[in-house]
Amino acid sequence: MAPDVAASTLASLPRLAQLVKAATGAPAVKVLQNSGAEAGQEVFHAHFHVVPRFGKGDSSEPGPMLPAEAAEATLPSEEGRGALASGRCSTL
Template sequence: MVIPKSHAANVFEIDDELLAHAHIVAKKVATALKEATGCEGVNILQNNGEIAGQSVFHLHIHVIPRYSKDDANIKWTPGTQDVDKLNAIAEKVQKIL
């Protein structure tokens, strides 16, 4: 787990430079974890808000080793959403950005 020393509850509150640094550290941790454990892959996960699974309200990044027969259930299936709805959301996000 990567935990910035400076407090920010979530991605919406953290300084951009601190977030960038935290992800650089997460990459280093993932690389070391893969070498140390021989895992086949790594999930890098960061939850924002209770509905998204956040239970500790200080930004932190999980670095999770993965193996072909593990029982971790971190799934999202691309292509199962309504394309028209996704396009409408994308247009709104582009206008906000």
């Protein structure tokens, strides 16, 4: 990932984390990024997982993904909904 793209993406993560917390009611989130097959990466482009966490008893594995239609309803703007639909979620 180019440094300017990384800077833009990482700058968006705090806002995205707050949106995930608000949408799920979770008190915290875990942000994960796997780089390389040995690290568990299965989709080979740069991306981050923002996983809602509800306490120490949570499994470290994320649950099923929220369907796009359900996720759209939690996004506050047309820009956010468009980003989800196009796969540009880092622009939230």
